[in-house]
Amino acid sequence: xxxxxxxxxxxxxxxxxxxxxxxxxxxxxxxxxxxxxxxxxxxxxxxxxxxxxxxxxxxxxxxxxxxxxxxxxxxxxxxxxxxxxxxxxxxxxxxxxxxxxxxxxxxxxxxxxxxxxxxxxxxxxxxxxxxxxxxxxxxxxxxxxxxxxxxxxxxxxxxxxxxxxxxxxxxxxxxxxxxxxxxxxxxxxxxxxxxxxxxxxxxxxxxxxxxxxxxxxxxxxxxxxxxxxxxxxxxxxxxxxxxxxxxxxxxxxxxxxxxxxxxxxxxxxxxxxxxxxxxxxxxxxxxxxxxxxxxxxxxxxxxxxxxxxxxxxxxxxxxxxxxxxxxx
Amino acid sequence: xxxxxxxxxxxxxxxxxxxxxxxxxxxxxxxxxxxxxxxxxxxxxxxxxxxxxxxxxxxxxxxxxxxxxxxxxxxxxxxxxxxxxxxxxxxxxxxxxxxxxxxxxxxxxxxxxxxxxxxxxxxxxxxxxxxxxxxxxxxxxxxxxxxxxxxxxxxxxxxxxxxxxxxxxxxxxxxxxxxxxxxxxxxxxxxxxxxxxxxxxxxxxxxxxxxxxxxxxxxxxxxxxxxxxxxxxxxxxxxxxxxxxxxxxxxxxxxxxxxxxxxxxxxxxxxxxxx
Numbered sequence: 268x269x270x271x272x273x274x275x276x277x278x279x280x281x282x283x284x285x286x287x288x289x290x291x292x293x294x295x296x297x298x299x300x301x302x303x304x305x306x307x308x309x310x311x312x313x314x315x316x317x318x319x320x321x322x323x324x325x326x327x328x329x330x331x332x333x334x335x336x337x338x339x340x341x342x343x344x345x346x347x348x349x350x351x352x353x354x355x356x357x358x359x360x361x362x363x364x365x366x367x368x369x370x371x372x373x374x375x376x377x378x379x380x381x382x383x384x385x386x387x388x389x390x391x392x393x394x395x396x397x398x399x400x401x402x403x404x405x406x407x408x409x410x411x412x413x414x415x416x417x418x419x420x421x422x423x424x425x426x427x428x429x430x431x432x433x434x435x436x437x438x439x440x441x442x443x444x445x446x447x448x449x450x451x452x453x454x455x456x457x458x459x460x461x462x463x464x465x466x467x468x469x470x471x472x473x474x475x476x477x478x479x480x481x482x483x484x485x486x487x488x489x490x491x492x493x494x495x496x497x498x499x500x501x502x503x504x505x506x507x508x509x510x511x512x513x514x515x516x517x518x519x520x521x522x523x524x525x526x527x528x529x530x531x532x533x534x535x536x537x538x539x540x541x542x543x544x545x546x547x548x549x550x551x552x553x554x555x556x557x558x559x560x561x562x563x564x565x566x567x568x569x570x571x572x573x574x575x576x577x578x579x580x581x582x583x584x585x586x587x588x589x590x591x592x593x594x595x
Numbered sequence: 596x597x598x599x600x601x602x603x604x605x606x607x608x609x610x611x612x613x614x615x616x617x618x619x620x621x622x623x624x625x626x627x628x629x630x631x632x633x634x635x636x637x638x639x640x641x642x643x644x645x646x647x648x649x650x651x652x653x654x655x656x657x658x659x660x661x662x663x664x665x666x667x668x669x670x671x672x673x674x675x676x677x678x679x680x681x682x683x684x685x686x687x688x689x690x691x692x693x694x695x696x697x698x699x700x701x702x703x704x705x706x707x708x709x710x711x712x713x714x715x716x717x718x719x720x721x722x723x724x725x726x727x728x729x730x731x732x733x734x735x736x737x738x739x740x741x742x743x744x745x746x747x748x749x750x751x752x753x754x755x756x757x758x759x760x761x762x763x764x765x766x767x768x769x770x771x772x773x774x775x776x777x778x779x780x781x782x783x784x785x786x787x788x789x790x791x792x793x794x795x796x797x798x799x800x801x802x803x804x805x806x807x808x809x810x811x812x813x814x815x816x817x818x819x820x821x822x823x824x825x826x827x828x829x830x831x832x833x834x835x836x837x838x839x840x841x842x843x844x845x846x847x848x849x850x851x852x853x854x855x856x857x858x859x860x861x862x863x864x865x866x867x868x869x870x
Contacts, residue, residue, distance in 0.1 A: 533810075
């Protein structure tokens with residue numbers, strides 16, 4: 268197993284360089300002066316000497332390969348430069364907003380798992396029956412709903428028509444004057460709609476994934492063996508099938524995180540939730556490229572780490588990966 | 596598509612319905628100028644009117660007819676969906692074919708490349724590309740095409756690995772055919788079906804992402820009507836103009852669902868085990 272994990276980690280290092288190289292190439296293939304990325308496009312009032320100084324400071328006067336290495340050194344030190352909007356360090360800005368995104372996504376992730384996995388397992392045991400076919404179509408439709416539209420309809424119904432939940436924001440205006448219990452309740456009320464929006468699409472992913480995992484397990488020889496030796500159908504499911512079907516869910520860790528971050532951009536923008544998704548989009552609008560690029564690289568690296576973790580956990584949980592032939 | 600696959604596909608009424616729906620939407624998109632008035636004709640006297648006789652789906656904040664804008668929006672959604680998928684189909688098929696056929700270093704390189712692309716949150720990467728190169732029809736299509744080819748590549752690679760040592764491939768090799776001929780004439784046509792399934796899902800996801808980009812104001816710039824940008828004006832007037840939010844959303848939802856259903860049933864039809 269050690270050799271498998273070592274190889275996986277080495278690939279991870281390679282992928283890390285691939286990620287940084289991809290972003291670097293992307294930025295440098297944009298027509299125009301790269302100095303725009305560092306000081307913004309409003310540089311006409313600067314003298315030539317000042318521009319040269321900025322170029323020198325950001326190593327823009329050096330060959331491309333050297334520029335990449337300087338940038339890579341920054342990324343390795345988690346230093347993505349400073350924002351051109353407020354001149355704060357990009358890393359500081361990201362860390363400030365991260366807890367808000369984390370809160371929203373963790374709740375949605377857990378809800379989706381707790382509701383989606385049992386539904387998926389259940390529908391695998393009812394494979395081919397009308398109920399299961401109907402629920403499969405239902406999940407498909409759910410998956411096809413654009414999240415920003417769902418968000419708009421939820422706002423329209425719960426906030427405008429019924430007036431029971433706040434339209435957007437993380438807290439009410441009078442939040443600071445509330446007691447601790449009221450604060451909790453107020454924040455919870457603001458959480459409801461964004462959490463629903465983030466949960467429903469993941470629900471479909473969890474359900475489909477766990478359904479196909481269990482369907483795969485039920486086809487295996489050891490399930491046939493268990494049935495053949497006369498184990499009760501329920502016991503076969505609980506003792507043999509379910510536990511093995513849960514293992515592939517580990518890989519969802521690496522798959523769901525980029526999906527969550529993408530979803531956060533839209534949901535946080537609509538509900539004015541002050542997280543990294545909203546930071547990303549406002550930085551795009553402000554042409555704050557250091558923040559945009561920093562967040563792009565940072566989220567890609569988080570995804571990479573999550574999928575490495577998932578692969579290692581998978582190898583620990585499933586001996587066939589550890590001792591089987593090399594995975595590609 | 597073989598006759599057997601088609602007859603299995605045809606058995607699903609849902610799939611046929613989805614296919615017919617896509618056909619109708621495509622027809623409406625092509626014939627848009629014949630069916631409806633100018634989607635950009637501004638009428639400030641009738642701003643934000645609810646649906647009535649003259650404006651069946653109401654008007655937006657500039658008094659433009661929502662029905663015409665939804666109909667013209669279909670043109671953008673379908674053309675972005677199909678072209679972006681065509682781009683990713685070409686990139687994905689080529690890379691997947693090379694990886695599956697040559698094995699070794701080529702396979703290793705393509706696999707690492709896929710790993711890198713999959714690490715980026717899809718929407719962030721697309722937004723960054725579109726913003727860096729300025730939003731337009733072209734940049735949106737290219738951004739979507741460049742970022743979504745990984746599924747096609749993996750399917751193609753898998754198919755190539757499965758069929759490249761089959762007898763017909765060996766026969767071609769034995770008769771002295773060049774690699775390019777074996778790949779394009781012999782293997783590709785036999786490997787394309789599962790890739791087309793993922794292309795159908797690809798169209799669905801391209802339409803969905805384009806509408807999200809439009810909603811965020813990061814796609815084809817106004818005044819061009821897109822389903823997403825009607826919804827973004829709905830967000831500004833959410834407190835009194837429900838019709839702006841409802842109709843374009845239904846259009847996106849049904850179209851995306853139709854492509855997803857076709858892809859799903861096509862996949863089932865390809866797999867005789869699913870009987």
